[in-house]
Amino acid sequence: MSRSDMCLQNPVRAVDEAERCDASLEGAAVRNLLWSSEAATISSTTMRINQFNCLSKLIQNVDQLHHPTICRRQFGTAATVGGTVRQALGQIVETKDSVENHGAAPHGDPNFLESVDIYFDRAAAYAQSTPDILAQIKFPLKCGNGTVELIEAYRAQHSHHRLPVKGGIRMAPNVDANETMALAALMTFKCAVVDVPFGGAKGGIKIDPNKYTSTEKETIIRRYTSELVKKNFIGPALDVPAPDYGTGPQEMAWIKDTFEHLRPTDINGSACVTGKPLEEGGIDGRQEATGLGVFFCVREFLNDKELVSKLNMNPGVKGKTFIVQGFGNVGRHTADKLAAAGGKIIAVAEYDGGIVDETGEGLDITAIKAYQATKKSILGFPGTTTRRDSGEILELECDVLIPAALESQIHSRNAHRIKAKVIAEAANGPVTPRAEVILEKRGIVILPDLLLNAHIIKREMGRFSSQGGVTVSYFEWLKNLNHMHFGRMSRRMEESGKKALIDALENQFGNGTKLSEDLRRQIVKGNTEVDFVYSGLEETMLVSWDNVRRTAQIKGCNYRTAAYLIAIERIATCYKVSGIFP
Numbered sequence: 001m002s003r004s005d006m007c008l009q010n011p012v013r014a015v016d017e018a019e020r021c022d023a024s025l026e027g028a029a030v031r032n033l034l035w036s037s038e039a040a041t042i043s044s045t046t047m048r049i050n051q052f053n054c055l056s057k058l059i060q061n062v063d064q065l066h067h068p069t070i071c072r073r074q075f076g077t078a079a080t081v082g083g084t085v086r087q088a089l090g091q092i093v094e095t096k097d098s099v100e101n102h103g104a105a106p107h108g109d110p111n112f113l114e115s116v117d118i119y120f121d122r123a124a125a126y127a128q129s130t131p132d133i134l135a136q137i138k139f140p141l142k143c144g145n146g147t148v149e150l151i152e153a154y155r156a157q158h159s160h161h162r163l164p165v166k167g168g169i170r171m172a173p174n175v176d177a178n179e180t181m182a183l184a185a186l187m188t189f190k191c192a193v194v195d196v197p198f199g200g201a202k203g204g205i206k207i208d209p210n211k212y213t214s215t216e217k218e219t220i221i222r223r224y225t226s227e228l229v230k231k232n233f234i235g236p237a238l239d240v241p242a243p244d245y246g247t248g249p250q251e252m253a254w255i256k257d258t259f260e261h262l263r264p265t266d267i268n269g270s271a272c273v274t275g276k277p278l279e280e281g282g283i284d285g286r287q288e289a290t291g292l293g294v295f296f297c298v299r300e301f302l303n304d305k306e307l308v309s310k311l312n313m314n315p316g317v318k319g320k321t322f323i324v325q326g327f328g329n330v331g332r333h334t335a336d337k338l339a340a341a342g343g344k345i346i347a348v349a350e351y352d353g354g355i356v357d358e359t360g361e362g363l364d365i366t367a368i369k370a371y372q373a374t375k376k377s378i379l380g381f382p383g384t385t386t387r388r389d390s391g392e393i394l395e396l397e398c399d400v401l402i403p404a405a406l407e408s409q410i411h412s413r414n415a416h417r418i419k420a421k422v423i424a425e426a427a428n429g430p431v432t433p434r435a436e437v438i439l440e441k442r443g444i445v446i447l448p449d450l451l452l453n454a455h456i457i458k459r460e461m462g463r464f465s466s467q468g469g470v471t472v473s474y475f476e477w478l479k480n481l482n483h484m485h486f487g488r489m490s491r492r493m494e495e496s497g498k499k500a501l502i503d504a505l506e507n508q509f510g511n512g513t514k515l516s517e518d519l520r521r522q523i524v525k526g527n528t529e530v531d532f533v534y535s536g537l538e539e540t541m542l543v544s545w546d547n548v549r550r551t552a553q554i555k556g557c558n559y560r561t562a563a564y565l566i567a568i569e570r571i572a573t574c575y576k577v578s579g580i581f582p
């Protein structure tokens with residue numbers, strides 16, 4: 001069965017149902033807003049698609065109407081899916097079980113997919129749900145020792161209200177269907193909240209990247225890409241992956257190369273993936289820009305006199321204490337920026353334990369990076385005490401706690417021991433919904449992942465350019481579609497215009513007054529790609545933060561609910577405005 005067959009099989013609902021859905025947009029109470037979803041189970045040789053209601057949920061509005069769940073622009077086929085509250089579940093059992101058994105959060109907290117759902121519910125004042133499509137890919141890998149291993153991988157697409165869908169690829173041993181789908185859903189809301197015109201997706205490859213050689217990882221990534229190509233799960237107009245936990249620019253370069261080999265006539269082929277090295281069509285970023293997005297948002301919050309005074313803090317980053325969990329791409333770059341702005345990083349947690357500053361000066365992030373690179377661990381770093389229990393680090397006193405590792409790290413069993421005043425979610429989904437309730441009661445403010453990590457920008461040492469959150473990915477995608485770097489057409493023109501203006505002003509004064517060479521150079525300098533990226537990033541971040549802050553104030557809700565609300569409204573408007581075809 002092809003994917004479009006799968007779509008068309010579903011009942012196409014009448015427009016009046018869409019109108020009822022719109023009516024509910026105007027304030028009907030939705031108690032449980034659930035999804036209908038579809039899955040594609042794909043093996044390397046055969047493709048089997050099971051349509052199932054993955055997490056069938058009851059949608060109730062005040063009229064007790066049932067709502068259509070609209071699957072739009074599904075690879076060119078518009079259709080309405082689901083709709084009735086309880087559908088025949090068909091082949092659900094096997095897949096539903098596997099979804100439920102995976103991705104469980106600790107200690108009875110909801111699993112990650114349920115958490116995203118709950119956050120969505122908390123924000124939803126109206127019903128709108130979107131389908132998931134999950135590609136489950138299995139393929140054999142010939143290992144160096146001659147054995148063959150079956151690799152399990154996924155790509156989940158959450159919402160096609162905008163195309164392409166977008167989201168990173170994870171490489172981690174705990175990857176599963178549940179986690180991939182939850183992360184895909186988060187991507188939908190994240191893109192909407194920062195107004196980046198993509199639907200949500202996510203990929204996952206279930207391996208521990210540290211246990212494989214670079215050659216083996218290349219084989220895995222290329223094979224994964226070829227599976228995605230075969231199934232139409234990748235392409236500049238369809239689905240555009242990016243880095244995530246455990247992957248980086250090198251993996252993205254392999255994806256691009258594989259795609260271009262398999263689709264040599266696609267002139268926009270390089271836009272099939274973002275987070276690439278600069279030489280492969282990545283976007284330029286500078287060393288100082290690393291960790292910028294999370295830093296920007298934390299800084300904006302801490303600079304807001306009114307908001308911080310409620311937490312009995314003075315405004316500003318300077319002198320504030322920070323704890324970072326996860327000293328990887330996101331964590332170390334964020335720590336770097338905060339330290340450079342005068343913040344004190346007092347502890348860092350890693351998977352094998354944590355370190356606590358003993359000097360009182362705050363940790364030297366550059367020195368820890370160098371230490372980690374040689375020792376393969378941060379533990380034992382001079383001037384610190386080592387804690388073997390990484391979880392303890394989260395519970396130390398500080399102003400801002402930055403979880404930058406994985407989801408569900410702050411849950412119902414440790415939330416009451418967290419002593420931070422603010423939690424800045426650099427990772428995706430680090431706080432479970434139960435923990436959020438506990439933290440809120442204790443007056444702890446959460447800056448949500450949706451907003452924070454959409455703006456991540458970072459640069460690895462050496463030859464790779466910046467890889468970052470989805471906002472920067474958006475700029476890279478645009479650059480690739482333009483087939484030209486930002487500033488190429490305008491930079492010299494800007495420079496000659498400004499030069500002519502300065503010359504004219506100097507002549508006008510007529511008294512020989514001249515700008516110094518240095519000042520002249522600074523003023524005349526045209527915008528480079530980096531300038532465009534920073535400016536676009538800062539604009540996107542400031543506007544998004546301002547929207548979230550104001551919505552939270554108006555609705556009297558927390559920042560996460562405000563962010564989801566903004567996202568839901570944008571997605572709903574998109575469905576409403578684009579109508580139903582055919």
Ligand SMILES: NC(=O)C1=CN([C@@H]2O[C@H](COP(=O)(O)OP(=O)(O)OC[C@H]3O[C@@H](n4cnc5c(N)ncnc54)[C@H](O)[C@@H]3O)[C@@H](O)[C@H]2O)C=CC1
Pocket residue numbers: 168243244245246247325326327328329330331349350351352390404405406407426427428429453454456467468469470
């Ligand atoms: N890389 C990217 O561009 C983006 C990443 N994110 C999110 O940020 C988070 C981190 O991603 P990256 O920094 O790229 O991954 P990474 O793989 O570079 O770093 C993660 C670090 O966390 C550590 N870690 C793992 N489990 C831990 C635990 N239980 N306690 C403490 N540390 C632990 C790992 O050892 C590693 O050093 C993820 O949630 C990811 O989805 C979000 C947006 C973009």
Ligand SMILES: O=C(O)CCC(=O)C(=O)O
Pocket residue numbers: 166167168169190240241242243244274428453454468469470471473
């Ligand atoms: O840059 C992208 O396209 C997605 C990054 C990502 O996976 C995320 O924000 O979680």
